Amino acid sequence: MVQGINLALHEEMQRDPKVLVMGQDVGVNEGVFRVTAGLHAKFGETRVIDTPLAESGILGTAVGMALAGLRPVAEMQFSGFSYLALGHLEGHCSRYRARTHGALSVPLVLRMPYGGGVRALEHHSESREAMFAHLPGIKVVIPSGPRNARALMTAAIQDPDTVVFMEPKHSYRAFREDVPEEPELMDIGKAHVVQEGSELTVITWGAMLRKTLEAVSEVQAKREASVEVIDLLSISPMDTKTIAKSVRKTGRCVVVQEAPRSFGTASEVIARINDTALMYLEAPVGRVASFDIVTPYFAREQNYFPGVEDIRRGMIKTLDY
Amino acid sequence: MPLKNAHKFTVPHLQVLSEKGTLDKKLDPGLSETQLLRLYRAMTLAREADQRMLRLQRQGRMGTFSPSTGQEAAACGPMLALSERDWLVPAFRELGAMLMRGVPLHRILLFWGGWEEGNVFPGVERTLPIAVIVASQIPHAAGVAYSLKYRGEKDAAVVCYFGDGATSEGDFHEGMNFAAVWKAPVVFICQNNHWAISTPQEKQTGSKTFAQKAIAYGIPGIQVDGNDPLAMYKATRDALDRANNGEGPTMIEALTYRVSMHTTADDPSKYRDTAEVEVWKSRDPLIRLRNLLNERGLWGEEKEAALLAEIKGEIDAEVRIYEHGIEARSDIAFDHVFASPGVELEEQRAAFLESRGGGSTNA
Structure with a gap:
C-alpha cells in the first residue's frame, strides 16, 4: 500500500x-x-x-x-x-x-x-x-x-x-497486489463489493478487510454460507445504495470496525440500513468492534482489537439468529 | 566563565506624525496630495460607516458586529501601500481596510446581517473574508504567501491582520514560525487595541511589547504608533519592500485603542476606566490627519462638510442595497457543501424542501 x-x-x-x-x-x-x-x-x-x-x-x-x-x-x-x-x-x-x-x-x-x-x-x-x-x-x-x-x-x-x-x-506492507500501468481513478463515495453472496452481508473497511476475509473463508469452509463482503472505501460520503442493495438481497448484515463500538461508522451504517432495508432484515444487524475504552498500550492492544475469531463469531450469531 | 551576550535585540518604535501634528521630515514617506486625500477619505468613510452600523444594530436592523472606531489609521494606513497583486487577510476589526480594498459596504453589512453573501466580493480578487476564529487566519496568510513564492510572483505579498489577543493563540506561533522559516512574503499587522474583550495587555502576555515576539521567529518586529496613518503606511511600505526583495515576513505592532466595545453585545464599563478611553479619544487618528491636511492648505470646513455629505449619501445607498435583502433559493446551503452535492445531499435537500414548503425566501 x-x-x-x-x-x-x-x-x-x-x-x-x-x-x-x-x-x-x-x-x-x-x-x-x-x-x-x-x-x-x-x-x-x-x-x-x-x-x-x-x-x-x-x-x-x-x-x-x-x-x-x-x-x-x-x-x-x-x-x-x-x-x-x-x-x-x-x-x-x-x-x-x-x-x-x-x-x-x-x-x-x-x-x-x-x-x-x-x-x-x-x-x-x-x-x-x-x-x-x-x-x-x-x-x-x-x-x-x-x-x-x-x-x-x-x-x-x-x-x-x-x-x-x-x-x-x-x-502498509501487509500484502502485494499488481496495479495497472495507467493511472486509475476511483469514485469517492463508492463502496466495492469484494465478493458476492446471498445469505449475509459483511461491511468493513481499512485493515479490518483482511481479517474479515479470513473469517469469511473460515465460515464458508465450515458451512455452506454464501457471504457478500463490502469494502466501504469511502466513509463520507457513504455509499448507501450499495449497502441497501446488498442487505435487501441477503437480509442479514454484520458491520466490522476497528474503532470503538459506540458513535462510530458502524452505527451510521446500521442507521442507513434502518432507513433503507429494515423490512428486509431477518436478524438484527450485528456489530463487531473494539470496546469503548482508551486503546491500551501495545503490549495489550492485540487483545483489544477485533480479531478473526470475533468476526467469525459475529457472523455465526447473525446467520443463526 | 563569565556570561556573554548571545545576541542583542532592539524593538524600534515608529512615529511620523505626532499627536500635536509635528511631522518628522526624515521619516515622512512623502505621500502625494492625492494619496493623503484618499487616505483621509477612507478613514472618514470607515468612521462614518462604523457609526451607522452601530445605529443599525441598535435599531435591530443588523446583527452583532465588532466596531472599529478609533482604529482607522491602523486599518487604512497599510492599505495605501497595497497593490492589486497583494493579498488581504483580515481578522474582524478592519472595516476601513476592506472598504479600501473595494469590498462594497453592503457586503460587509450582509456579513454582520447574517448572510454568507457578505463573504462574496465580486470583482475583488485576493481578499479573504472576515476571520471569526481568532488567529486561524495567520497560518492561512503564511500559506497564501508560500503560494506566491511558489509561483514566482515577486511583485506580490500578503498583508495579514490580527489583534493583541491573537498573539496568545498557538496559530499565531505556528503561522509566524512557518512564514519565517519559509521567508514567505507576508506582513503581519497586530492591531494592539489594548483590550481583548475584557482582557488587558498585562493579562494577555508577559511581554513588554507585542512587536518583540517577532524576534523569537527571527524576523523584524516594529512597534508603530497605530493612530498615526503616515507611520502605518511607512511601516507597511517598508515591510512590503522587504517581502518583495525576498527577505521574508515582518511583524508590525500597531499601538492603537478600541475606543468602542468589543462587539455590540459587550459592555466595556464593566471592566475598564472611562478616563482611559477619554485619553485615547483625544488621540483620534482622523483629527491628526485632518490637521496635517489643514496645515498643507488641502482641507477646510467646507471640504469637510462636502465630504461628510458625500459619504452619507454613499452609505445610505449601500444600506438600501443591504436592506433590499437577498433573493435566493432557501435550499442554497445544499449547493455549497461540496463542489457537487451527491446523492445523499440531494435526498436531504428534497426532504428539506418538502418539509419547509419549498420556494424562495426574501430577507
Whole structure:
C-alpha cells in the first residue's frame, strides 16, 4: 500500500504542477513510513516541503495554499497528532465553500496513517474516522490495499474539496497486489463489493478487510454460507445504495470496525440500513468492534482489537439468529 | 566563565506624525496630495460607516458586529501601500481596510446581517473574508504567501491582520514560525487595541511589547504608533519592500485603542476606566490627519462638510442595497457543501424542501 500511495503522488505531481507535498520529515527522510519516497529527489524542496513540527501549522498553511489555488497534500505523521489540526478542518476546510457560496474552496488532501497493529507508542493505534466524517463538507476515505490506495489517492488529489485520506498502517506492507500501468481513478463515495453472496452481508473497511476475509473463508469452509463482503472505501460520503442493495438481497448484515463500538461508522451504517432495508432484515444487524475504552498500550492492544475469531463469531450469531 | 551576550535585540518604535501634528521630515514617506486625500477619505468613510452600523444594530436592523472606531489609521494606513497583486487577510476589526480594498459596504453589512453573501466580493480578487476564529487566519496568510513564492510572483505579498489577543493563540506561533522559516512574503499587522474583550495587555502576555515576539521567529518586529496613518503606511511600505526583495515576513505592532466595545453585545464599563478611553479619544487618528491636511492648505470646513455629505449619501445607498435583502433559493446551503452535492445531499435537500414548503425566501 505504501508503494500504491507513493505511485499516485508521483503521478499526480508529474501531471499537475499545482500539487505539492508537505509535512514533517516527508522530504529528505521520505516520510517515517516512506510513503513520500523519491519525491524530494525528483521534485525538489519547494514542492516537497519539510515543515516545522506543528500539525495546526501544517494544515493551516495548507489551507492558505489551497485558497490561493495550489493543491497541497499535507501529511499528519500519525493520526493521533492530527487533533491539533482539527481547528482548521472544522473551522475552515469544511466550510470555506459554504461560507463564500463557492467563491473560495479548499481542495487539499490530509493524509494520515491510522489504526493499530504495529506495536507503537501511545497515540499511534486509534481509529477515529467517524470523528472526521461527522464534519459536513469533508470527505473521508480509507483504502484497503495497494490498488485502491493508488486510485483513491489520485481521486483525492483531483477532488475539488478537502479529503481526509486515512491510511491503515497495519496494511502498509501487509500484502502485494499488481496495479495497472495507467493511472486509475476511483469514485469517492463508492463502496466495492469484494465478493458476492446471498445469505449475509459483511461491511468493513481499512485493515479490518483482511481479517474479515479470513473469517469469511473460515465460515464458508465450515458451512455452506454464501457471504457478500463490502469494502466501504469511502466513509463520507457513504455509499448507501450499495449497502441497501446488498442487505435487501441477503437480509442479514454484520458491520466490522476497528474503532470503538459506540458513535462510530458502524452505527451510521446500521442507521442507513434502518432507513433503507429494515423490512428486509431477518436478524438484527450485528456489530463487531473494539470496546469503548482508551486503546491500551501495545503490549495489550492485540487483545483489544477485533480479531478473526470475533468476526467469525459475529457472523455465526447473525446467520443463526 | 563569565556570561556573554548571545545576541542583542532592539524593538524600534515608529512615529511620523505626532499627536500635536509635528511631522518628522526624515521619516515622512512623502505621500502625494492625492494619496493623503484618499487616505483621509477612507478613514472618514470607515468612521462614518462604523457609526451607522452601530445605529443599525441598535435599531435591530443588523446583527452583532465588532466596531472599529478609533482604529482607522491602523486599518487604512497599510492599505495605501497595497497593490492589486497583494493579498488581504483580515481578522474582524478592519472595516476601513476592506472598504479600501473595494469590498462594497453592503457586503460587509450582509456579513454582520447574517448572510454568507457578505463573504462574496465580486470583482475583488485576493481578499479573504472576515476571520471569526481568532488567529486561524495567520497560518492561512503564511500559506497564501508560500503560494506566491511558489509561483514566482515577486511583485506580490500578503498583508495579514490580527489583534493583541491573537498573539496568545498557538496559530499565531505556528503561522509566524512557518512564514519565517519559509521567508514567505507576508506582513503581519497586530492591531494592539489594548483590550481583548475584557482582557488587558498585562493579562494577555508577559511581554513588554507585542512587536518583540517577532524576534523569537527571527524576523523584524516594529512597534508603530497605530493612530498615526503616515507611520502605518511607512511601516507597511517598508515591510512590503522587504517581502518583495525576498527577505521574508515582518511583524508590525500597531499601538492603537478600541475606543468602542468589543462587539455590540459587550459592555466595556464593566471592566475598564472611562478616563482611559477619554485619553485615547483625544488621540483620534482622523483629527491628526485632518490637521496635517489643514496645515498643507488641502482641507477646510467646507471640504469637510462636502465630504461628510458625500459619504452619507454613499452609505445610505449601500444600506438600501443591504436592506433590499437577498433573493435566493432557501435550499442554497445544499449547493455549497461540496463542489457537487451527491446523492445523499440531494435526498436531504428534497426532504428539506418538502418539509419547509419549498420556494424562495426574501430577507
